[in-house]
Amino acid sequence: MKAREILTSPNLDGLTMIVDNLYTRKQSEDYETARTLYDFFVTNFPNCLTLKLLKIYLSSSDQVLRLRSIGHLSETLPGLRNRNFKLSLVALHEIKPLLISCLTRQNPRKCDTNCLRVIVSFVAENVMSFYNGRWEELSEYILLLVNQDPIRAFSYFIELPLLYEGFINRFLEKLREEVYKVLLHPEKNKEEAWVLALTSAVKMGIEVSDSVMRREILHNVMKSAFEVMWLGMEREFAIRGLQYLDKYLAKEAKLCKWSSKQCGFVAAFAYVIAGVGTNLGVDSDRELYYMFRQCxxxxxxxxxxxxxxxxxxxxxxxxxxxxxxxxxxxxxxxxxxxxxxxxxxxxxxxxxxxxxxxxxxxxxxxxxxxxxxxxxxxxxxxxxxxxxxxxSESKVEFEKAINRNLTPPRELLVDNSRWVLAFTGAYCSAIHLLEVKSHAGYVKKIAYKMIDSVRELVERGMEVGLVTRAFRDLESIVKKQWDWYMTCECRFLKGLLWRLYAIKGMKIESKYVLWRINVNIERSVDENL
Structure with missing residues (x-):
């Protein structure tokens, strides 16, 4: 049978044989033929392949074959997502009801759920993210599942893309109730259930717009995480939960375009959980920084x-x-x-x-x-x-801060950045206010304050680590600002350099930096002329 006929035929036998042969010995001829055909279908007919594999799962009575069909599909779809593949609207029209039928089959096994939730995630992303569509049947199914099997509902919910408001409203209250039942009684639940509830809580916080509910979610997440420790439960229990959540948020940050409020919730969550993570050896700073990279x-x-x-x-x-x-x-x-x-x-x-x-x-x-x-x-x-x-607004505060921090320290500290920042800040504020006539007195006052402060440090023998460092920072600032300096700024800078250079007792290292700034000024002026 030709490859195209396998997918176009209403009979599923040809594709069924390929699925089964993919589980034979890899060196066998049957496997190699099946692998070649399957890869060909993935590359050229992904819409039709998706539809046919779901039909095999729905129609077959062989549990092994059914699991193999959705197992292959769940492994294939992430690769298609990475290639930016989108299901066609025609295919989606057939796939959506077929997938709902697959989900509502009686007595689903955990292994089936693990595969189906990947498929649901991919199809839902196509419906809601790419085509801005609605999928009310899936919302109704999750509501049904929350009432009948909450843990399985959690596993589907956390894999969904960003949702439209009407989708989540149908089952939000019941979902929140079931999530809190698990979070607030971790001792009564298995590790997997606690992790899924924790992740569902974060997903809810991202999806809802109610700030009160978000704060409530953060409170209960923190309470649950600390209770895991207070109850003397295994340290690895909480670590594995936080590590799973770390990977989940990293994946979501890549796939979803969060708003500033959603980013804010995730950041607040990361901070709340950091208190637990500190005790467990889990660092949230890196995850938080990565999250901001997506914004x-x-x-x-x-x-x-x-x-x-x-x-x-x-x-x-x-x-x-x-x-x-x-x-x-x-x-x-x-x-x-x-x-x-x-x-x-x-x-x-x-x-x-x-x-x-x-x-x-x-x-x-x-x-x-x-x-x-x-x-x-x-x-x-x-x-x-x-x-x-x-x-204007900050004039008084600038003046107070500069006057206070330009006062020379009594002794050299491990970190002397406060005086250095005050010196460079004073220069920047002065250089920007030169042409504002109402601030002429302020500019003159701050320039003399800078000179007097340097003179006092030189006389005390505290030049190294303060003055030389400040001069180097000043040199860097001048290089960055030079493009917009006019005659007024050049005259002010040269006058300041001359008065600083004239301070008696200043070390040659500091004078050399001042000399270098002046030479660069002269050279730039000559080049412009």
Missing amino acids: TPMEVLSFFAIPGSDYRSREIAIKRLYDSLCDHTSSQWEIDVSEIRGLQPLLITCLKEEGLPENIYKILGQVVFHVAQETFNYEKDPWFDLWDYIG
């Missing part, structure tokens, strides 16, 4: 801007945003100009937030720098909201 820059910044979020998760979010902007600058990854422009209003809001830890604020400042740099490269007008923030 757009705006989605990451939106999560960072959520008030009340934990600082650790926010630090990972803003670090991811900074890394993506660095990749853009180095041409490793492209961010559209409109996306970068869209970050500006929310960044100003973040800058105004009070109480941010210094390490997070420093990364936020680096993000602002990259966005500003891109804005100046592509826009004719500067980022006026940023100038307003620096020049």
Whole structure:
């Protein structure tokens, strides 16, 4: 029988023989022939092959053959997904009711469920994600399953793609009830049931829009995870559960396009479970960073801007945003100009937030720098909201912070970054406000404060580790800003360098950095002329 006729014939015998021969000895002629034909079908007729294998499962009375048919299909579909294959609308019209019939067969075995849930996931993804369709029959089936066999319902639910609201509403309340029954009584359930309930809870949190329900889910997940430890259950029990969840979320992050709120829920979940993971030796930071890699820059910044979020998760979010902007600058990854422009209003809001830890604020400042740099490269007008923030709203706070932190430390510390940041921050604020007449007194005051602070450190013999480091950071800043310096900025910088260089007792290493900055300025001016 020709290959095409095997699939077009209403008779299933030809494909049945191929399925059986795929389980014979690999070196045999029957196996090699079957393998060649099956691979040919996968490459050229995946729609028809999917339909025929489901028909074998539904019509055959041979349990071994039935399992083999869906076993092969469940192994084939992930490969087709990786090739971005989509079932045709014509094929889906036949496959959807056929698959529901397969699911509702009496007395399903666990091995059948493991294969069928992979198939359901693939078909549902085609229906809902690729064609924006609805599959009410599947929603009704899961409702039926939640009432009759909750654990099996969990296994199907967690494999579904992002769902439309009406799909989950039909069974949400009953599903939530059954999930909590398992989570809140881990001692009464097997490990597999607890893991599936834990994963279903996270899936529910991603799917629902009710913030109250999301908080309730987080509370019960944390309570369940800690109860596993308090009850003295096996440490490996919880570890395996969290490891499964780690792999699940990594897979979902690749397949699903989460919104900023959904990303926020997953991040909050990762933080909640981190308390358990710390005791179990499971690190959630890497998983959280990977999750943010799947989000757009705006989605990451939106999560960072959520008030009340934990600082650790926010630090990972803003670090991811900074890394993506660095990749853009180095041409490793492209961010559209409109996306970068869209970050500006929310960044100003973040800058105004009070109480941010210094390490997070420093990364936020680096993000602002990259966005500003891109804005100046592509826009004719500067980022006026940023100038307003620096020049007006934050003037008092900047002045207080700079005056306070530019005061020389009494002794050298392991981390002396506070004074160095104050020195470079003072320079940046001054250079940006030079042409604002109302701030002329502030600029002059801060420049003399910088000089006096350096002079005091030199006189105390505390130059190494502070002054030289600050001068090197200043050199780096000047290189980044030089493109937009005009006569006013050049005159201010040269005057500052001259006064710093004139400080008596300064070490040659520090003077050399100042000299190098000045030489680069002169060379750039000559080249421009």
